[in-house]
Amino acid sequence: TQLLEQSPQFLSIQEGENLTVYCNSSSVFSSLQWYRQEPGEGPVLLVTVVTGGEVKKLKRLTFQFGDARKDSSLHITAAQTGDTGLYLCRGGSEKLVFGKGMKLTVNP
């Protein structure tokens, strides 16, 4: 069974702080996606990474796919209250595996 473990599971920070979220697996994935989900809504795709070592930037968000394609990280610079939400990673495989998510709260 392919599993994706995310850490930390919960994070509460002040506006302006930086943070990094990790997504790890013992399995190799063909690609990996990061989503953000707000309460009462479905997940919204942030990025897809497909190449080992790939780095993608989306404004204040930086995504990296590990060289071995088993792990990924999401770094947020100068967090804002609008970044609050559940951050999910999903690995590309037949079973479309999601991690449990990291619940981020950014306080003003």
Added chain:
Amino acid sequence: GAGVSQSPRYKVAKRGQDVALRCDPISGHVSLFWYQQALGQGPEFLTYFQNEAQLDKSGLPSDRFFAERPEGSVSTLKIQRTQQEDSAVYLCASSYSVPRIRDRVRYEQYFGPGTRLTVT
């Protein structure tokens, strides 16, 4: 709007009742997925349709769960004889592409807001 819609948004059922959850995908989207999201967890895959064909139902937790998409657009997820462990948010997602299984995640899926099912 042009997004994925789901109804009802909230459903309370007594244990043993049957429920039907509806998903209206984005017009023209070929692929449709159902997921179950328990409280504090990530979504778990239930089933996948390509047009009206149910190509993968390996994630359905029991034979009480049944999904259909008879005309290749609207889909219904039916749960018979609901149990308390069925309480969760049920998410529907659609995608324009018809990906190969291993590439399924490469194509953006648009999620609906979900139906929160509470079984009492």
